[in-house]
Amino acid sequence: MSLDAESSQVRLLPSSVDWLIQSRASHALPRRPGCTTTCSPVLQSYVGFDSITSQIEKKLLKRGFQFNVMVVGQSGLGKSTLINTIFASHLIDSKGRTQPDEPTRQTVEIHSFTETVIENGVKLRLNIVDTPGYGDQVNNENCWEPIIKYIKDQHSSFLRKELTAMRDRFIQDTRIHCCLFFISPTGHSLKPIDIVVLKKLTEVVNVVPVIAKSDSLTIEERIAFKHRIKEEMAFHNIKLYPYESDEDDEQDSALNESIQDLIPFAVVGSEKTIIVDGKSVRGRQNRWGVINVENENHCEFIHLRNFLTRTHLQDLIETTAMIHYESFRSKQLLALKESGQQQQQQQH
Template sequence: MAAAAVEEIRATAYVGFDSITSQIEHKLLKRGFQFNVIVVGQTGLGKSTLINTIFASHLIDSKGRLEADEPVRQTTEIQAVSHVIIENGVRLRLNINCWDPIVKYIKDQHSAYLRKELTAMRDRHIQDTRIHCCLYFISPTGHSLRAIDVIVMKKLSEVVNVVPVIAKADSLTFEEREAFKQKIRAELVYHNIRLYPFDTDENDEEEIQLNEGIRNIIPFAVVGSERNVIIDGKSVRGRKNRWGVVNVEDEDHCEFVHLRNFLTRTHLQDLIETTAQIHYEAFRSKQLLALKEGVQQRPPTNQ
C-alpha cells in the first residue's frame, strides 16, 4: 500500500527543473551581453555598410567613395568602435574592428581578459572584449582566392572564428557566384583552413544538420545597403546595379538574410561559447604553461 502511494507521488509530482532555461534567459537578457565582431578585407568592399545593414543601425561611417570619380579612402589601421544596440529591451554591446595587425589585436584581447580573470579582486562580470567572430571579406573576382587571402585566413583561423563572405556579390551573375563559391570551398579544403562552425561531441543531430547547412552556404555571397529602393511599389533596402535593382533581403538576390540569421539568431551564442572554450582556452593554457615554466627556471634568490 505504501509502495503504491510512493509510485503515485513520483508520477504526479512536478519538481520544476525545466524552468532553468527560462531563469538563465531572464538573467542574460537583464544583464545584456557582448558580441564582438572583427571585419577584415581590402578597402572598398563595403565592410562598414554590411555591418550597418546586418544590425539595422548606422554604427560606422563608410570609408568608401562618396562620388563615382572620388578615390577610395583607405583604412589601414585597427579601428575599435563600441556600440550598444537595444532591441525589445535587450542590450547588445557590439565591438567592431578592422584590418592589420589583426592577429596581435585578437591575442591582446585574450591577454586583457586573462589578466582580469587572474586578478585577486576581479570584477563580478568581466567586460568581454574577446573577438567572437571574424567576417573575412573576399573580393568578387570570380577567380581563385588571392595568396594573401589564404595566408591571412589560415593564420586567423588559429585564433578566432573565421566566417568568409563574398562582398558585393551583385557584381557576379548567379552562375558566376556559384562557381566562385565552389572554387573557394575547394581551396579552403586544399589549404586545410578550418573555418567556423565546428562540430563537437556535445552537438545533437539538429545542431549537426544546422552546421552542415551553413558549411554548404559558406562563403556567404552578400550585398549590403543602407539605402531604400522601390521594388513593386514597396520600399526595401537595396541597391541598383547593371542588371536592375537588388533587394538585400530577398534570398533569390543574395545571401544576406542567411548571414544575418547566422550571426544574430542561430549561432550568436555558440560563437561566444566557442571563443571561450576553444580559442581563449588554448591561449590561456599556453600562457599559464609558459608562466609556470618561467617560474620553475628562475634561479633561487640568495638569502
C-alpha cells in the same frame, strides 16, 4: 560470514549486492503509472524550480549581451555597409579613402566602435573592430600581424583580469567572437595573401568568409567562384566556423552542415531602401533592375544575417571562450609555470 555465539554455527549473511538491492527496493521512490523502468519521481505538488529559466532570463536581460565582431578585407569591399545592413541601423562609417588627395595608409590600423542596440527589450552591446589599411599596400608582407596581435591582446587582457585576486564579478569581454573575412569578387579564386591570412586567423578566432559585392557576378559565375574557393580552402586545410563537435545533436549537425554548404556567403549590402511590390526593402536600383538584399534569389545576405544573429550568436561567443581563449590560456599558464621552474632552478 559471521559466527552465531549461541549455536556456534556458521550463518551466511546476504551478499552485499543482495543487501543493496533489497535496501533500494525498500526505499524506492514512487513510479509513474505504467512505468516499468527507472523513472523520475513524481512530484506530489508544485515546487517552483521550473521558474529558474525565467530567473536566468530576467538577469540576462537586465545585464545585456556583448558581441564583438571584426571585419577584415581590402578597402572598397563594403565592410561598413554590410555591418550596417546586418543590424539594420547606421553603426559605423567607412574608413576607406574618399578623396583623391587623401594619403594612403602605410600600415594596418585598428579602429574599434561600440554601440548598444535594443530589440524587443533585449540589449546587445555591439563592438565592431575595423581594420582599414589591410591589403591596400603594394607590399602586403606581414600585414596581418597587427590584426593577430589585437586578437591575442584581447585574450591577454581577459586573462589578466581573470587572474586578479580582487577581480570583478563580471569581466568586460572584448575577445573577438567572430571575424568576417571579405573576399574580393574579382579574380579566379583566393589571392595568395587571402590564403596566408585565413590560415593565421583561423588559429585564433572564429572566421566567417564572405564574397563581397556578389551582385557583380552572374549566378553561374557566383556558383563557380564559390566552388573554387571551397576547393582551395579544403586543399590548404583552412578550418572555418562552425566546427564539428561530438556534443551536437542531429538537429545541430544538420544546421551546421547547411551553413558549411553556404560558406563563403555571397552577399550584398545596402543601407538604402527601395520599393519592391509595394514594400520597402533594403536594396539597390540599377539600370538593369532591382537588387533586394533580403531576397535569397539575389544574394545570400539573409542566410548570413540569420546565421550571425538568430542561430549561432550564442555559439560564437561560447566557442570563443571554450576553444580559442582556452587554447591561449593554456599556453600562457604553461609558459608561466615553466618560467617559474627555471627561476627556481637558477636560484638553487
